[in-house]
Amino acid sequence: MTSPSRYAIGLLGHGTVGAAFAELLEERAAHVEHITGVRPEIAGVLTRSRGDFADILERSQLVVELIGGLEPAREYVLRAMAAGRHVVTANKQLLATHGEELWAAAREHGVQLRFEAAVAGVVPVIRVIQESLAAAHVERLHGIVNGTTNYILTEMARTGASFEDALAQAQELGYAEADPTEDVNGKDAAAKMAILARLAFSTPVSVDQVTYEGIVGITPDDMAYARDLGLELKLIGTAERIDGGLSVRVHPAFLYPGHPLAAVSGPFNAVTVESPAITEITMSGPGAGGPQTASAVLGDVISAMIPPASTPATEERLPMVSDVVSGFYLRLEVADRPGVLASVADVLGRHEISVKSVVQRGLGDNARLVMVSHPALESRFYDALGEIGRLDFVRDEPRAIRVIEEEFV
Amino acid sequence: MTSPSRYAIGLLGHGTVGAAFAELLEERAAHVEHITGVRPEIAGVLTRSRGDFADILERSQLVVELIGGLEPAREYVLRAMAAGRHVVTANKQLLATHGEELWAAAREHGVQLRFEAAVAGVVPVIRVIQESLAAAHVERLHGIVNGTTNYILTEMARTGASFEDALAQAQELGYAEADPTEDVNGKDAAAKMAILARLAFSTPVSVDQVTYEGIVGITPDDMAYARDLGLELKLIGTAERIDGGLSVRVHPAFLYPGHPLAAVSGPFNAVTVESPAITEITMSGPGAGGPQTASAVLGDVISAMIPPASTPATEERLPMVSDVVSGFYLRLEVADRPGVLASVADVLGRHEISVKSVVQRGLGDNARLVMVSHPALESRFYDALGEIGRLDFVRDEPRAIRVIEEEFV
Numbered sequence: 001m002t003s004p005s006r007y008a009i010g011l012l013g014h015g016t017v018g019a020a021f022a023e024l025l026e027e028r029a030a031h032v033e034h035i036t037g038v039r040p041e042i043a044g045v046l047t048r049s050r051g052d053f054a055d056i057l058e059r060s061q062l063v064v065e066l067i068g069g070l071e072p073a074r075e076y077v078l079r080a081m082a083a084g085r086h087v088v089t090a091n092k093q094l095l096a097t098h099g100e101e102l103w104a105a106a107r108e109h110g111v112q113l114r115f116e117a118a119v120a121g122v123v124p125v126i127r128v129i130q131e132s133l134a135a136a137h138v139e140r141l142h143g144i145v146n147g148t149t150n151y152i153l154t155e156m157a158r159t160g161a162s163f164e165d166a167l168a169q170a171q172e173l174g175y176a177e178a179d180p181t182e183d184v185n186g187k188d189a190a191a192k193m194a195i196l197a198r199l200a201f202s203t204p205v206s207v208d209q210v211t212y213e214g215i216v217g218i219t220p221d222d223m224a225y226a227r228d229l230g231l232e233l234k235l236i237g238t239a240e241r242i243d244g245g246l247s248v249r250v251h252p253a254f255l256y257p258g259h260p261l262a263a264v265s266g267p268f269n270a271v272t273v274e275s276p277a278i279t280e281i282t283m284s285g286p287g288a289g290g291p292q293t294a295s296a297v298l299g300d301v302i303s304a305m306i307p308p309a310s311t312p313a314t315e316e317r318l319p320m321v322s323d324v325v326s327g328f329y330l331r332l333e334v335a336d337r338p339g340v341l342a343s344v345a346d347v348l349g350r351h352e353i354s355v356k357s358v359v360q361r362g363l364g365d366n367a368r369l370v371m372v373s374h375p376a377l378e379s380r381f382y383d384a385l386g387e388i389g390r391l392d393f394v395r396d397e398p399r400a401i402r403v404i405e406e407e408f409v
Numbered sequence: 410m411t412s413p414s415r416y417a418i419g420l421l422g423h424g425t426v427g428a429a430f431a432e433l434l435e436e437r438a439a440h441v442e443h444i445t446g447v448r449p450e451i452a453g454v455l456t457r458s459r460g461d462f463a464d465i466l467e468r469s470q471l472v473v474e475l476i477g478g479l480e481p482a483r484e485y486v487l488r489a490m491a492a493g494r495h496v497v498t499a500n501k502q503l504l505a506t507h508g509e510e511l512w513a514a515a516r517e518h519g520v521q522l523r524f525e526a527a528v529a530g531v532v533p534v535i536r537v538i539q540e541s542l543a544a545a546h547v548e549r550l551h552g553i554v555n556g557t558t559n560y561i562l563t564e565m566a567r568t569g570a571s572f573e574d575a576l577a578q579a580q581e582l583g584y585a586e587a588d589p590t591e592d593v594n595g596k597d598a599a600a601k602m603a604i605l606a607r608l609a610f611s612t613p614v615s616v617d618q619v620t621y622e623g624i625v626g627i628t629p630d631d632m633a634y635a636r637d638l639g640l641e642l643k644l645i646g647t648a649e650r651i652d653g654g655l656s657v658r659v660h661p662a663f664l665y666p667g668h669p670l671a672a673v674s675g676p677f678n679a680v681t682v683e684s685p686a687i688t689e690i691t692m693s694g695p696g697a698g699g700p701q702t703a704s705a706v707l708g709d710v711i712s713a714m715i716p717p718a719s720t721p722a723t724e725e726r727l728p729m730v731s732d733v734v735s736g737f738y739l740r741l742e743v744a745d746r747p748g749v750l751a752s753v754a755d756v757l758g759r760h761e762i763s764v765k766s767v768v769q770r771g772l773g774d775n776a777r778l779v780m781v782s783h784p785a786l787e788s789r790f791y792d793a794l795g796e797i798g799r800l801d802f803v804r805d806e807p808r809a810i811r812v813i814e815e816e817f818v
Contacts, residue, residue, distance in 0.1 A: 024686060028544045034611075035543055116541065122687045124533070124541035132525065132533035134444055135437045135707040142813070202443075203727040211731070222810065225740060225779045228768050236813060245730035253811040254738050254781075260693065263672050277433060277704045278531045281694035284669065286687065295686045298544040318612040321654035322620070329663050331634060359637050370634045372663075401631065402662040404551070404645060 007036070007305055008043035010060030010085075012053070012076055013067040017090060017117075018045075020290035021064065021297050028298065036306045057083055062304055064297060065089040074098050081109045086304040088297055090117035096191035096207040099198060114300035119192045120145050120269040122292040123285040124299075129199045129273065136275040138200040140240035145192040147267035147287030148183040149215050149235040151175045153252075154265045157223050157233065163216065175267045186212035189237050189250045197239035197248045200273065205239075205248055212250035226254055232262040327356070327375045327403035332388065333396040336367035340393050344369065347391070351384035352376060366395060372403055416445070416714055417452035419469030419494075421462070421485055422476040426499060426526075427454075429699035430473065430706050437707065445715045466492055471713055473706060474498040483507050490518045495713040497706055499526035505600035505616040508607060523709035528601045529554050529678040531701040532694040533708075538608045538682065545684040547609040549649035554601040556676035556696030557592040558624050558644040560584045562661075563674045566632050566642065572625065584676045595621035598646050598659040606648035606657045609682065614648075614657055621659040635663055641671040736765070736784045736812035741797065742805040745776035749802050753778065756800070760793035761785060775804055781812055 009025070011018060022042055025032075033039040044056035046067075053076055057063065063080040065087060067073045073094050080087050082105065089095070095102065095118055106113035116126045120143070129138075144150050148170055155166040167184065170176035182188045190210040197205040215235050226233050231254035239248045255262040260282040264270040269287030274280045286292045334340050341360070348355060359370040373381065381400070389398050418434070420427060431451055434441075442448040453465035455476075462485055466472065472489040474496060476482045482503050489496050491514065498504070504511065504527055515522035525535045529552070538547075553559050557579055564575040576593065579585035591597045599619040606614040624644050635642050640663035648657045664671040669691040673679040678696030683689045695701045743749050750769070757764060768779040782790065790809070798807050 024544070028546070031546075032544055122541075123690060124537045127536065127541055128533045131712050132531075132536055132705070132708040134711040135433070135441055136704060137437070137440075201727060217808075218810075219808075221777075222738075222740065222808065225738070225768060229738070229766060229779070229781055231738070231781075231812065233810070236811075238813075240733075241727070242730040242733055244727070246727035247730040247733045249733070251811055253735075253813045255813050259813060260672075263669075275704075277700045279695045279701065281532060281692065283690065283692045285690035291686045292688065295545060295684075296541070299541040302543040303540050318610060318650070318653070318655040321651040321656040324649075324651060324656045324658070329631075329634070329638070329640070331631065357638060359634060368630075370638070372638060372640075399626075399628075399631065401627075401642070402645075402660055403640065404647075404662045404664050404668060 005038055007038040007040045007062070008060045009040055009301065010044050010046070010056040010063045010080075011042050012046045012056075012063065012065045012073075014045050014047045015066065016290040017293045017297070018066040020294035021066065024291065024294045024298055032302055032305075035302060038305065040301065040305070053079070057085065060085060062086045062088065062301060064301065065091060066297070067091070068093070070094060070097060074102070077102060077113070078105055081105045081111050081113065084109060084111060086112040086114070088114045088300040088304065090115065090293055090297060092118040092191050092195060096194045099195065100204060112304045114304060116300050117293045117296035119195055120271060121147075121285065121287045121289065122296045123269050123271065123283050123287065124296075125196065125271045125283055126199065128281070128283060129196065133273060133275065133278070133281070136278060138273055138275045140238070140274040141196055141200050141271065142261055143193065143196060143237040143269070143271040144234055144261055144264050145196075145237050145269055145271070145287070146183055146189040146235060147269055148176045148180060149189070150264065150269070150287070151267040152184070153215060153218070153233055153235065156218065156220060157226070160220050160223065162220055163218055184216055185214035186235065186250045189235060193237035193239055193248050193250055196237070196271070197246065200239060201241070201246055203246060205246070210248045210250065213252065215252050218252060229254070230257060231255060232257065234261060234264070236261065323377055323379045325375045326378050326381070328373045328381055329401045329403050330371045330373065330385070331399040332369040332394055334367050334369055335393040335395065336362050336365055337393065340367070341369065343391060343393070344388055347384050347387050348373070351380045353381055353384050414447055416447040416449045416471070417469045418449055418710065419453050419455070419465040419472045419489075420451050421455045421465075421472060421474045421482075423454050423456045424475065425699040426702045426706070427475040429703035430475065433700065433703045433707055441711055441714075444711060447714065449710065449714070462488070466494065469494060471495040471497065471710060473710065474500060475706070476500070477502070479503060479506060483511070486511060486522070487514055490514045490520050490522065493518060493520060495521040495523070497523045497709040497713065499524070499702055499706060501527040501600050501604060505603045508604065509613060521713045523713060525709050526702045526705035528604055529680060530556075530694065530696045530698065531705045532678050532680065532692050532696065533705075534605065534680045534692055535608065537690065537692060538605065542682060542684065542687070542690070545682075545687055547682055547684045549647070549683040550605055550609050550680065551670055552602065552605060552646040552678070552680040553643055553670055553673050554605075554646050554678055554680070554696070555592055555598040555644060556678055557585045557589060558598070559673065559678070559696070560676040561593070562624060562627070562642055562644065565627065565629060566635070569629050569632070571629055572627055593625055594623035595644065595659045598644060602646035602648055602657050602659055605646075605680070606655065609648060610650070610655055612655060614655070619657045619659065622661065624661050627661060638663070639666060640664060641666065643670060643673070645670065732786055732788045734784045735787050735790070737782045737790055738810045738812050739780045739782065739794070740808040741778040741803055743776050743778055744802040744804065745771050745774055746802065749776070750778065752800060752802070753797055756793050756796050757782070760789045762790055762793050
């Protein structure tokens with residue numbers, strides 16, 4: 001049996017996500033122990049070739065289901081909950097098909113059934129709809145909930161590639177499965193929209209009630225005209241109230257640039273929830289990938305382990321760092337005479353500040369020099385700035401504003 | 410005393426947010442009862458002129474603190490938790506100043522202290538950092554956490570207005586207080602960043618450790634050059650690990666267009682959390698306003714009332730609607746001869762489809778006609794499309810793709 005200071009997790013499935021979860025759990029075990037007071041550990045792993053479900057269940061306080069598919073996943077989840085175990089799953093097919101049965105079983109047995117990783121990977125859309133927006137009257141929900149198709153459409157727009165070429169590239173980079181049928185025909189997104197609609201509107205929605213259309217027929221010409229018209233083409237899931245009813249659907253759609261989903265690119269997912277009281281909330285992030293999905297699963301596991309919202313005591317005492325690295329925009333009002341740019345560049349160079357772009361505008365006897373620098377230590381930049389401010393051709397206090405570069409996407 | 414089927418809430422403060430919360434609670438009481446099994450009701454309201462704290466505390470199961478400021482808010486929150494009551498607060502100053510004392514008291518008394526509304530209004534950043542990302546090793550967090558300044562900067566960029574004019578306009582529209590000092594000098598954002606940094610990095614952070622710089626000195630010229638350089642200017646809060654330490658700061662910064670915060674405009678707030686395992690998650694939404702903040706408070710109240718993650722039974726049986734309203738992009742390959750556009754426009758007009766924009770390109774004997782329509786019933790559009798497909802000058806299957814318009818922002 002388990003010791004009181006250990007929390008035993010039964011892991012069903014050891015594919016990409018299962019292996020990433022086991023690794024992440026070990027890596028973050030001490031941190032989880034700090035938060036929850038108990039150390040999580042894997043009590044047993046069930047794969048096709050090894051492990052016995054009944055035995056693992058017996059030794060676990062919580063079961064993580066990462067097998068996928070309908071059976072035996074459904075049977076295992078039901079048996080685990082009937083035995084009083086919390087369950088965390090990433091299985092969208094299971095929930096889109098047997099959700100009501102499973103949620104009813106969770107209520108009946110007084111256990112938690114958490115499934116953040118089933119929709120939009122690490123984007124916390126399930127928790128936000130179920131908890132933050134529990135009281136909201138949701139009017140509409142838009143989602144980019146399939147990373148494969150969003151990657152393909154982004155590449156078609158960016159490079160002018162055909163659908164086939166962009167798909168081949170997505171497969172090469174691991175953004176698309178060997179058999180991408182259910183991604184590109186919209187069925188995968190339809191299952192996810194069924195789950196989101198059920199939660200947001202508290203009405204039964206099964207996956208076969210979701211109409212869907214994929215991106216197979218999209219051509220480079222469509223993309224070219226979209227560009228002419230200033231639009232972005234995405235595979236959009238929509239769930240909305242219409243005249244006392246509900247529409248849930250998935251189809252390609254053009255978005256105006258102001259739409260919160262228009263800028264979501266590459267394999268990212270995003271969901272926008274609209275409600276009169278809140279206007280709208282948008283969440284975005286990576287939609288899939290082993291480590292990302294594992295991270296969503298671990299967030300659910302921790303929530304099942306601890307009473308909610310107890311802010312843990314601090315765990316570290318990080319020293320405050322005052323000198324950081326920044327790029328800068330620098331604006332100088334200068335006399336319009338030869339050598340000015342060279343002098344400024346010289347000062348910057350001596351302080352190891354390199355320049356990324358320059359705009360210069362003449363204004364009668366004066367000129368305005370605007371530069372953007374590459375990132376450098378702020379202390380070094382300000383030393384240079386002080387020196388520049390003392391140059392005789394500088395007519396006014398130099399203006400400096402930091403520039404933040406995109407680092408991940 | 411309270412009946413077992415009622416949940417008694419003591420409300421401290423009845424200003425804009427307090428009044429909006431009381432109204433929202435009444436409006437959503439039946440829904441909350443469906444979710445939680447008990448009906449929430451206001452057991453008492455404390456204002457400057459009426460109500461007695463001890464009496465309200467006695468009659469409440471949970472206390473909502475919306476007085477603001479440090480005292481007596483701190484005293485009331487501590488007394489409520491010592492008496493075993495959960496507390497929900499929207500008080501950023503209180504948490505940025507006395508957070509450790511209050512969180513320790515919550516842990517000591519085994520009660521929940523929830524504060525989603527204290528940072529970024531209805532954007533669920535507190536819940537996501539504390540729960541979804543509980544196990545994540547956060548590397549960096551960027552936030553637009555002051556709606557007033559984001560509104561001002563958006564207007565300056567959009568209209569070329571001066572800081573003073575944009576501020577006056579923000580005040581007129583209710584996006585800025587009569588005394589906007591702590592918004593425009595960055596201090597309000599600094600308090601919020603102290604709270605976020607504490608939670609994300611599990612290290613003590615007090616508001617006086619946050620360096621900040623506001624937007625008072627930003628000029629229309631800065632905006633004009635930003636445009637030339639393709640950058641967006643925002644007031645950005647940053648908290649990041651640097652060489653084993655932590656930097657927390659607020660300052661104006663230019664963002665490249667690809668940055669997830671670059672497109673956040675008007676009074677919206679947004680936060681991006683970066684972590685190696687998840688890459689990044691971005692959340693955005695309205696940062697303030699009575700109904701929005703009240704909605705965040707109610708989400709916290711419900712979470713305190715119920716065991717977590719029990720998906721409630723469905724509450725409605727909404728009929729599925731199949732015919733919805735959409736705008737469409739329509740592409741036609743046609744013979745390049747006079748009268749083609751008029752014939753197509755005639756068919757659309759008879760089906761009450763109105764056209765928003767048209768692009769036409771000649772291709773030898775053929776031409777390509779691309780139109781975007783205003784929203785109309787899809788059945789009507791498809792009837793028109795069928796008719797258009799049968800016109801003798803149409804050379805190929807017409808292409809139709811839906812267009813989604815931005816409706817809220």
